[in-house]
Structures are given as structure tokens and as C-alpha cells.
Amino acid sequence: MNIRDQIISLFFQLSREEQINLLDELPKSDETFHNLEIQQDIKCCVHCNSSNIIKHSMYKDTQRYKCKSCNLTFIPTTGTLVYQIKKKNQFALYASIVEKEGLLPIKIMAKRVGISIPTSFEWRHKILLSIPKTKNKFSDITQVDDLWFQYSQKGRKNLDYSRRRGGTKRRGDNNFQVKIIAASDKKQVELKVAKIGRISANDILYAIGDKFKKNTKLVTDAHPSYQAFAKEVKLEHIYFESKKHQAETGENVQYINNIAERIDTWINRKLKGVSTKYLQLYASYFAHKEKNSIEIKKYTSNTKVWDIYTNLEKMYEKFIKTRSVRTYRCPTKRKRKAQNWNGETIINFSYL
Numbered sequence: 001m002n003i004r005d006q007i008i009s010l011f012f013q014l015s016r017e018e019q020i021n022l023l024d025e026l027p028k029s030d031e032t033f034h035n036l037e038i039q040q041d042i043k044c045c046v047h048c049n050s051s052n053i054i055k056h057s058m059y060k061d062t063q064r065y066k067c068k069s070c071n072l073t074f075i076p077t078t079g080t081l082v083y084q085i086k087k088k089n090q091f092a093l094y095a096s097i098v099e100k101e102g103l104l105p106i107k108i109m110a111k112r113v114g115i116s117i118p119t120s121f122e123w124r125h126k127i128l129l130s131i132p133k134t135k136n137k138f139s140d141i142t143q144v145d146d147l148w149f150q151y152s153q154k155g156r157k158n159l160d161y162s163r164r165r166g167g168t169k170r171r172g173d174n175n176f177q178v179k180i181i182a183a184s185d186k187k188q189v190e191l192k193v194a195k196i197g198r199i200s201a202n203d204i205l206y207a208i209g210d211k212f213k214k215n216t217k218l219v220t221d222a223h224p225s226y227q228a229f230a231k232e233v234k235l236e237h238i239y240f241e242s243k244k245h246q247a248e249t250g251e252n253v254q255y256i257n258n259i260a261e262r263i264d265t266w267i268n269r270k271l272k273g274v275s276t277k278y279l280q281l282y283a284s285y286f287a288h289k290e291k292n293s294i295e296i297k298k299y300t301s302n303t304k305v306w307d308i309y310t311n312l313e314k315m316y317e318k319f320i321k322t323r324s325v326r327t328y329r330c331p332t333k334r335k336r337k338a339q340n341w342n343g344e345t346i347i348n349f350s351y352l
């Protein structure tokens with residue numbers, strides 16, 4: 001029996017419901033991820049945004065363009081989450097599973113889509129990086145609090161075991177706690193990895209300092225860092241002693257506490273921990289999903305994914321060296337054939 005007949009025979013062994021689900025999951029032939037390469041409405045350069053571009057020979061079946069401002073060439077997928085990905089049908093299937101079922105374990109995704117485990121890992125991170133960033137600022141009443149995750153070097157090669165995780169003895173040690181600043185005005189949520197260690201007003205500024213409209217009321221507990229932060233950004237500040245749970249006028253941080261509890265369960269129980277290097281990606285996904293649906297086909301307009309993906313290790317190195325007392329160890333070295341990064345600006349985690 002040839003493969004096609006085998007598949008048909010196997011298909012009829014499924015229940016009617018399983019058959020319908022399977023047909024629903026199969027990528028359609030007009031998938032956006034394919035069409036991206038032949039799209040015609042290319043108006044500006046993916047590198048410098050200039051509209052001074054010309055057609056410049058073909059790359060396989062794809063039109064290549066050249067920018068007359070920066071002299072670099074590109075194709076319609078350059079820099080996007082599908083750049084350099086050849087198995088576009090499988091990627092479409094992967095993306096549709098993430099949209100419908102969320103982030104399933106890397107191994108399960110590899111099996112369901114028919115790809116290797118490293119590819120499954122890579123695709124997940126590219127999808128997470130492509131999620132749009134909120135541009136709106138907080139207004140009205142905005143709750144802010146901090147939460148923390150154990151410092152983790154999960155997956156990093158050549159570390160001895162005790163260094164891969166923070167270790168249980170150090171649970172109370174601030175210098176092994178990765179602090180996330182969580183903020184919400186109930187219309188949108190921000191979760192920003194700020195530092196490893198005790199939080200100061202400067203760390204809050206670093207994470208969310210530019211996120212507030214004038215006349216926004218800040219609601220926090222009475223931690224002095226929040227008082228200093230509110231003064232610095234000139235916000236009206238309502239605060240209360242943690243044990244009282246709310247201000248005398250009724251304001252509280254219950255929504256943030258609720259988010260904190262859910263993201264903690266998701267990361268520590270469901271995903272069994274996330275490496276600090278990737279924590280911001282997961283936090284941003286969680287924050288986005290709180291108020292929006294995940295629609296990966298729409299994220300193909302983000303042309304910064306490749307640059308950021310290929311430079312995550314450098315960003316992690318910068319984060320460890322500037323925002324923690326930890327030692328940066330065992331760099332991952334992976335050579336890539338197409339790296340457009342000019343090395344001048346390594347963006348901060350909090351922009352991911």
C-alpha cells in the first residue's frame with residue numbers, strides 16, 4: 001500500500017468527530033504563510049523603512065527587492081516569524097494548534113506536527129516574539145505590583161547541576177528572584193521582567209516608566225519603592241499596608257494578584273519552569289492573551305522577529321550583567337547564515 005492509501009485507511013479508523021477535527025487542523029493550500037512570499041504590495045524596506053526600493057532579481061520563486069537607501073536586499077518574508085522556515089505547511093499547523101490550544105509541551109508539539117524537538121522549541125519562541133506590543137498607555141486607575149520567579153538557567157549546556165536552578169535553599173534570597181513588574185488598568189496588562197534582586201524605584205521606572213498617561217491614579221501596596229516611583233513620574237498615588245489588602249477608599253490590587261496567581265501556576269506547574277532567558281517572552285504572551293486572542297497569521301507584518309530571535313543570547317547577557325548580581329555563564333554559540341543585526345542596539349528585555 002502506498003502512503004496515500006495508508007493514510008486514507010487510517011483516517012477511516014478515526015471516529016467521525018476525530019475526522020472532523022483532523023480536517024479542521026490540516027493547513028489549507030492558500031495559507032498566509034505561503035502567500036507571504038509572493039505578495040506584491042511591498043512598499044518599504046524591512047531594514048530601514050525607506051520607500052526607495054526596486055525589484056532586484058529573483059530568489060528561487062520569490063521576488064527580491066533592493067533598498068536604494070541602505071543598499072540591503074530583502075524578500076517579503078525577511079525578518080518575519082517565517083523567515084528561513086522551509087516547512088511552511090507544518091508551521092501553519094503548529095501556529096493553528098497554538099491559537100486553539102495554547103502552548104503545549106515542546107515534545108508533544110514536535111510529535112503532532114512532525115518536526116524535531118529543537119525546531120519545535122525554535123518555532124515556539126519565534127511565535128512568542130511576533131506577538132504585538134501594546135502601544136496604549138495606562139489611564140484611570142492602574143494597579144501595580146511585583147511578582148517573582150526563581151532564577152533559572154534551564155536548558156543551558158555545560159553548567160553543573162547546582163547552577164542550572166537557583167536551588168531550594170536560596171528561595172528566600174532576593175538575588176535569585178527574577179522580579180516582574182505587573183501593571184493593569186483593566187483594559188490592558190503589562191508584565192515586565194525588571195531585574196534579579198530587590199526592586200527599587202529605578203527598576204519600576206525601567207520596566208513601566210513610560211507607560212502612563214497624565215492623571216492616572218497609581219494603586220500599590222505601601223512599599224517605599226512605589227512611593228518614590230509615583231513621585232518621580234508625578235502620578236497620584238493610592239497605597240495601603242499589604243496586610244490591610246485595600247485602601248480606606250476601597251482601591252486594591254486584586255486583579256494583579258489574580259494574574260500573579262495564574263501566571264505562577266502556568267509557568268511553574270504547567271510549563272515546569274521557564275529559563276530566565278525566555279521569561280519575558282512568556283510573560284508578554286500571557287499579558288497579551290489576557291485581553292486579546294492569539295492570531296498568528298496577523299503577526300507576519302512584524303519584521304523584527306528574526307533580528308531579536310538571533311540576538312536573544314546577547315540581550316540575556318546584557319540583562320544578567322546590568323540587572324543582577326549573577327554571573328553570566330556558558331554562552332550558547334550558534335552560527336547563523338543570515339544575521340542582519342548591526343550590533344548597535346541590543347534592546348532591553350522589557351521591550352520584548
Ligand SMILES: [Zn+2]
Nearest residue numbers: 045048067070
Ligand atoms: Zn533600507
